[in-house]
Amino acid sequence: MSEPRPDVADFATDFDHTDPKWVTDPFPIWDDLRERCPVAHTERYGGAWLPVTHEAVAAVAYDTEHFTSRSVIMSELRPDDTMLPAPIGIAPPITSDPPFHAMARRMLLPAFGPKKVAEYEAFTRDLCRELLDATTGASTLDAAVDYAQHIPVRVIVKMLGFPQEDADIFREFIHLVIEGVNVSAEERQAQFEASDIDVYLDARIQEHLDEPRDDLTTFLLEAELDGERLHPDHVRGTMILLMIAGIDTTWSAIGAALWHLAQNPEDRRRLASEPALMDTAVEEFLRAYAPVTMARMVAEDFEFEGCPFTKGDWVLLPFPAANRDPDAFPEADEVILDREVNRHAAFGLGIHRCLGSNLARMELRVALEEWIARYPDFELTDPDAVTWSAGQVRGPRSIPVHVS
Amino acid sequence: MRVHVDPERCQGHNRCYAIAPDLFEVDDLGFATEVGNGTVPTELEAQARLAVANCPEYAIVISEDA
Numbered sequence: 001m002s003e004p005r006p007d008v009a010d011f012a013t014d015f016d017h018t019d020p021k022w023v024t025d026p027f028p029i030w031d032d033l034r035e036r037c038p039v040a041h042t043e044r045y046g047g048a049w050l051p052v053t054h055e056a057v058a059a060v061a062y063d064t065e066h067f068t069s070r071s072v073i074m075s076e077l078r079p080d081d082t083m084l085p086a087p088i089g090i091a092p093p094i095t096s097d098p099p100f101h102a103m104a105r106r107m108l109l110p111a112f113g114p115k116k117v118a119e120y121e122a123f124t125r126d127l128c129r130e131l132l133d134a135t136t137g138a139s140t141l142d143a144a145v146d147y148a149q150h151i152p153v154r155v156i157v158k159m160l161g162f163p164q165e166d167a168d169i170f171r172e173f174i175h176l177v178i179e180g181v182n183v184s185a186e187e188r189q190a191q192f193e194a195s196d197i198d199v200y201l202d203a204r205i206q207e208h209l210d211e212p213r214d215d216l217t218t219f220l221l222e223a224e225l226d227g228e229r230l231h232p233d234h235v236r237g238t239m240i241l242l243m244i245a246g247i248d249t250t251w252s253a254i255g256a257a258l259w260h261l262a263q264n265p266e267d268r269r270r271l272a273s274e275p276a277l278m279d280t281a282v283e284e285f286l287r288a289y290a291p292v293t294m295a296r297m298v299a300e301d302f303e304f305e306g307c308p309f310t311k312g313d314w315v316l317l318p319f320p321a322a323n324r325d326p327d328a329f330p331e332a333d334e335v336i337l338d339r340e341v342n343r344h345a346a347f348g349l350g351i352h353r354c355l356g357s358n359l360a361r362m363e364l365r366v367a368l369e370e371w372i373a374r375y376p377d378f379e380l381t382d383p384d385a386v387t388w389s390a391g392q393v394r395g396p397r398s399i400p401v402h403v404s
Numbered sequence: 405m406r407v408h409v410d411p412e413r414c415q416g417h418n419r420c421y422a423i424a425p426d427l428f429e430v431d432d433l434g435f436a437t438e439v440g441n442g443t444v445p446t447e448l449e450a451q452a453r454l455a456v457a458n459c460p461e462y463a464i465v466i467s468e469d470a
Contacts, residue, residue, distance in 0.1 A: 106433065109416065109432075109433040109434055110432045110433060112434070113416075113430065113431075113432055113433060113434040114418050114421065114430060114434060115430075115432070116432075279422065283458075340454060340457075341454070341457040341458060342458055343457070343458055343459065343460050344460065345460055347417065347460075349415075349460055349461065350415065350461075351415065353415040353416060353417060353460075353461075357417060357418070358418060358434065
């Protein structure tokens with residue numbers, strides 16, 4: 001293991017999203033930064049910037065000329081122009097820039113539209129019930145470990161047409177990618193090389209090439225980009241993207257909503273007695289506990305909000321901080337289940353809007369509906385026993401609760 | 405009242421379609437358009453305003469004079 005980083009003393013000049021203070025409770029940090037400097041800086045990770053207002057976060061998200069998506073996970077492993085085939089990137093289209101981005105994204109959109117996603121609702125509901133059935137008789141359980149973490153991975157595995165029992169392979173890989181940023185570049189490269197995910201995916205791709213099926217893998221293999229089928233490397237990259245983007249994120253959203261409800265009996269009662277509240281409640285959980293912070297790299301030297309952005313600098317893009325900006329949301333730090341006007345940015349803004357937002361919303365809604373139907377009353381066994389993930393996807397990784 | 409989705413701004417968040425399914429439709433890619441010529445029946449005006457107010461991309465415009 002590499003040396004642990006020193007704790008952050010001042011987030012305005014030395015921020016680190018893996019610092020224990022940020023991991024446990026980032027909201028006061030962002031509130032403080034919004035007052036003092038709308039864009040914070042750090043020398044860590046080789047140099048990075050952090051806008052914290054809704055306005056500044058949106059400005060970066062919309063500006064695809066000054067900011068490249070070549071790498072969207074900030075770590076010590078900093079890709080330069082030669083390491084990745086820009087503008088495609090390692091996991092298109094999330095790591096792609098215009099104009100390639102639009103083609104790669106358009107190809108995927110039909111697989112994640114609202115009507116397509118609705119086809120997986122019954123599977124998701126059965127899965128949630130099966131997970132809850134397995135907890136029958138328990139007086140305490142872990143809402144993250146026993147429930148939330150299984151839902152998105154098993155839905156993606158189902159969509160790709162892989163065996164359900166392989167879900168663990170995916171969960172372990174995701175943990176490596178998203179929560180393993182706080183190690184040296186050499187260590188991170190070695191971790192990727194040691195992971196057998198490419199071998200696993202190549203085997204599944206070959207099976208689908210030999211015998212096409214009605215699933216997302218065959219959809220990807222038969223999809224055409226500019227009149228040509230995708231190279232299997234592109235298909236594998238896209239599968240890795242679906243895992244990175246679809247598993248930790250939604251697991252975090254489900255977990256954070258359950259964590260909130262475990263501590264707020266009135267919100268629990270309202271959701272149980274007013275099912276029609278679920279639509280606004282889901283949006284409010286997404287706003288208040290948005291799991292995903294993205295990253296960009298500065299594409300060319302320029303000044304942003306008075307700061308000297310230099311080509312190759314990282315820019316962390318904290319949509320969760322934008323969602324708590326009081327200039328954009330009245331009572332931004334309150335969770336208001338019937339908040340009617342909610343222009344939150346949990347799924348990002350601009351051309352990289354989360355491709356899976358319809359899927360995530362469906363999974364979050366179904367997971368909450370089924371949990372509340374089974375356990376309308378539950379509370380944390382010990383608030384200090386709750387642990388949160390470190391990195392750009394923030395969510396509770398352990399939520400021990402009493403159920404009755 | 406009429407609503408119109410600006411196709412240059414719409415990124416397919418589908419909030420309008422969820423809030424006001426009688427006023428907006430989405431294509432297979434998830435991009436939204438107004439139903440018909442965008443005329444909003446009086447009883448759906450509140451829904452139309454909510455759809456506008458919940459679009460993260462500010463992609464929906466409302467005109468009162470139709």
